[in-house]
Amino acid sequence: MSMFNKIAIIGLGLIGSSVFHAARRRQLGTELAGYDINDDVRLRAKAIGFANIIHDDLASCVQNADLVILCTPVGAYKSVAEQIAPHLKKGAILSDVGSVKGAVIRDVGPFVPAGVHFIPAHPIAGTEFSGPEAGFATLFDGRWAILTPVAGGDPAAVEKLKSFWQGLGSKVDMMDAGHHDLVLAITSHLPHLIAYNIVGTAHDLEKVTEGEVIKYSASGFRDFTRLAASDPTMWRDVFLNNREAVLEVLGRFNEDLSQLQRAVRNGDGEALFDLFTRTRAIRRAIVDIGQDTAAPNFGRKS
């Protein structure tokens, strides 16, 4: 009575392993089959046991699967799509979890065989940890998953994938890939780029030691280090594959920062106070709709 007979997941990191955990929780698939290109990751995934079987080759993993989800860094999609295409079952859904969608359609689309339903997807969920040990069943609970169906796709397949993500715990939205990439550029990609940058700047200062930065990090800096601890390969691929949208929002960020810099230089207290007041409302709205905790300091214990 599962939603799918066989679910195949390619790439067994934080997201791939979490999809397994969450699918198993609600029995969304009869057979859960996994593959990872890394020998060691496959061994660890077998030991953890979140899948029914971990295959040593891509073809066996996707063979006869009703749902195939790409969970590798997006830079690997093209090669994976090319390799699995001949082995995909007619009527199967091919999806993914990548943080960019336009590039995924560009890279995967050409390899999708007739009769296979290609529906790109992106769960807005994650942590700063990576690897098969990092996954857990509740990762998607209450988070949004965005589907970006391609033109001419099968509405029934889209509905089925939507139900799958709801089964994993998510709320589901639909939008076109281009808009997704712009929305995520401001809500995710720019924040990560800025976090990586400021941690790099702090690291490179000569007049303040790294030891001082680390000791006194509870004054704000530590928050940025969490994002800046995210998986380097995944994030490299995001920036290589969402260049235009990232550069667009970065341009806006830079304009605003120049203005703010001028306010600091000129001692313009009114401009500073005005901005610092406006930004409070957004935090409240995020907490109000349950996308963050109301507890001070994120409720952390140390």
Next chain:
Amino acid sequence: MSMFNKIAIIGLGLIGSSVFHAARRRQLGTELAGYDINDDVRLRAKAIGFANIIHDDLASCVQNADLVILCTPVGAYKSVAEQIAPHLKKGAILSDVGSVKGAVIRDVGPFVPAGVHFIPAHPIAGTEFSGPEAGFATLFDGRWAILTPVAGGDPAAVEKLKSFWQGLGSKVDMMDAGHHDLVLAITSHLPHLIAYNIVGTAHDLEKVTEGEVIKYSASGFRDFTRLAASDPTMWRDVFLNNREAVLEVLGRFNEDLSQLQRAVRNGDGEALFDLFTRTRAIRRAIVDIGQDTAAPNFGRKS
């Protein structure tokens, strides 16, 4: 047997009220006396009851106090110092909790009467909440407090203030005010400025609605909104009073960001991967010394 007979705290927000809670926990003062310029805050402070007495005027609050701590926004220090100076007891310690130290010495120093020990201090602790209800006894536990004693000060008074902050739960460091201001510019002031800026940028975009930014904020953006929800008056005063150090580290941040922007534009995956790998180590070091939690997503529940 308390460390001080009377402790007077001017300004009953997050930090002032937390000092009271923490001082009471270890009985560091026999009489805890508070004052706030805001009528409503005084009423609420009385209702909460963290002090023995809330005064309606500055003079009565500091009268006969052995320790006076300024906990108002730093922009108010000069006026407060001028008003309390005639009422300070000989031998008293006058300290503060401001996020900048050079400007505090500039503003308060000239009013300190002979025989009063002026020792600026800064606890590296806080939350995004403000007001007398926001304080709690454990805020300073395991966090650093930095003292920036002025030249020619009394070493015994410095030792006593150090013991006081240790009694509140802090670890204590000493440094000169100028270095403090540079260290905090990178660990605290720049992170807040950047957080305020990015939240402002997201708010002002036309192509992405505020509703979308809020809904999909769990992908990174929400972390910045916490810092950007901090008290506007406090932060206005920080930027007005640590201009040079903030502009110096902001200059470095901008240089690094230009380089990163170029790497994105040129599709330089190696440069991106290299930076994203280096920054992970700093996160690990912060968690290792207990200045942040190791739990994924700061251990938050939503």
